[in-house]
Amino acid sequence: MTGKAGASTDPKGNEVVLAKGVENATLNAGNAAVSGGKVTFEASITGPEWSKNLVATDIEFKYQVESNGVVVVPEITTAINPTKAGGNLYTFTESNISHSTPAGAGISAALPVKVTITEITYKAADIKYVDDDMNDITADVLKAAGTTLDNTSSSESKLSTSTTGTSFGVGYTSADKTTTKLTAKIISGSGTGVTGEALSAALSTATASGLSTAATALKANAKGDGFVVVQISGIKDLKPLFTLTADTANLTNGTGVAISGFGPGSGAELLKLAIGPAEAGTGIESTKPVTVDAAISAATTFYAYKVKIVGLGETGWLNTTDGLTGRIFSGTISGNRVIKDSDITIEVVEKFAATKAEQTGDKLTVTFNRPVDAGAVKPSDLVINPGTFTIGSIAQAGERAIELTLSGTIASNNVITIGTGVVDKENTANAASGTQTLTATVSGSTTTWAVS
Known part of the structure; x- marks a missing residue:
């Protein structure tokens, strides 16, 4: 319970109070006025925490009026609804209240009046969801009337005190959670019907982006004096989901x-x-x-x-x-x-290939795009056609080049074809294509070679 009985007065002695024993609300402010033999009063109260989702028709109040210590309006028999002021704040207002008993008693602006709110009744209560350790997890729970998890209607967050009970759906927001089975049961409030039912359906299609698509239906009604508490067990066993x-x-x-x-x-x-x-x-x-x-x-x-x-x-x-x-x-x-x-x-x-060939004297240096092992190259891997020259020796000329020693006469359009036996030193399966050629052009004493 929250709140306590209290009073609010004005300089004329008029006051608005909560009756002794009315402890389910706190009086914030109130005032009463008398005009033409009639009383008008208003008051602001804060209801308990579990009344935040209630509307005006979920709350009723009764009152009585005294004038100079004499009851002029006995406790009314028909309860009245307050006005919702936001959250669990409510405003009580009554205008033009006339006296009826006792005979001869009057309401005069010259005499102080006292309005006593004698009873406040809550006809519904909010639902609170907790985990195994009683931590409040309401913000993580999908709530809905029946078994539809739309999480938008205000009725999803409260239950009435109707003794027939109300079915409500429960799901757990499954973002970043595994599909470990959960169970839900009503541990406070008046539960009727199914309790402790597994929420496996609620998490069976859990994804990292979102919501459970089904719910277990519980049925319960509020007592009107505290939260309806629903415990969801198994959350601590959930493991994170990542994408x-x-x-x-x-x-x-x-x-x-x-x-x-x-x-x-x-x-x-x-x-x-x-x-x-x-x-x-x-x-x-x-x-x-x-x-x-x-x-x-x-x-x-x-x-x-x-x-x-x-x-x-x-x-x-x-x-x-x-x-x-x-x-x-x-x-x-x-x-x-x-x-x-x-x-x-x-x-x-x-792909392994020659990039250039340069001749100086009798030495022809062939450069490749990848490391080459001269010791693994045989003269037969370099086919001369036509031509009257030969390859006498093969030597290493840097990591990516080999040096051929030529003998004989070289003429323009003589061709050396690089065979598949010439390979990438680091990837021996990466071999020359077998079709790449070096073509000579002789001009005077100068021989150049084109790579194609």
């Missing part, structure tokens, strides 16, 4: 995004991410693993790819030989995460 999604829809459920957007020049291949399991996009428990895989469409521009995502990890090298799909991440997450384009980088290995 892992990609910012660009085409990355996860579309055609993919061109890898040129992630760093490697004009590469036209597409990157597509697969986030699993399926519920990772709508909510996954923090204790359960989630995976992120990257897939590159059929390789055309580059030999190999490595996909990196800041804060998650990277794939191994992906290529047509070992596979174009790789795992970036496998583990648990501790918060919601959106993978943005700016979080992704792609490192590539170019």
Whole structure:
């Protein structure tokens, strides 16, 4: 209970009071006036905390009037509704009250009058929801009349004192929660019908974004002297749900995004991410693993790819030989995460190829776009056609170049074809195409070579 009996007076001695024993409200202010043998009074009261959701018709009051200590208006027999002033504040107003008994008694402006509010009756009470430890969780609970969880009607938050009881739905806001079963039971108020029913339906379609879609219907009525308290058990066993999604829809459920957007020049291949399991996009428990895989469409521009995502990890090298799909991440997450384009980088290995050839004297230096191992290159890997010259030796000329010692006569349009035996030192499966050529042009004592 809140509140206590009290009084409010004015300089003329007129006063408005709560009768002794009326302890379910606090009198804030009141005044009474006499004019033409009639009394008008008003008062402001604060009702108990559990009356905040009530409306004027949920409250009734009775009063009596005394003039100079003599009862001139006995307690009225028909209760009156106050005016709702907001929250649990109410205003009591009565005008032009005439005396009727006792005979001969009068109401005079010259005599002090006393208005006593003799009774305040609450015909409804708010519902409060608590967890296993009696913590107030009302703000987290979905409330509705019947079993529809719309959480908008004012009737969802209170019950009347009607002895037939009222059915009301209960659900728990399931944002960031697992679907652990909950139970609800009425522990204060007058419960009738079903109690302690599992709320499994309320959480069966829980998602990280929102609301339970079904409710367990309880049936109860208020006593009118305190909250109707409903306890929801099992909340402490709920585990957080997190989401892992990609910012660009085409990355996860579309055609993919061109890898040129992630760093490697004009590469036209597409990157597509697969986030699993399926519920990772709508909510996954923090204790359960989630995976992120990257897939590159059929390789055309580059030999190999490595996909990196800041804060998650990277794939191994992906290529047509070992596979174009790789795992970036496998583990648990501790918060919601959106993978943005700016979080992704792609490192590539170019297809192995010669980039230039330069001859000085009898030495022809061939430079490649990747490291090359001269010791693994055989003269037969470099096919001369036509020509009357030969390759006498092959030596290393820097990390990415080999030096060929030529003997014989070189003529314009002589061609050296680089065979598939010349390979990337770091990725031996990344071999020359077998069709790339070096074509000589001889002008006087100078020989130049074009790479094509």
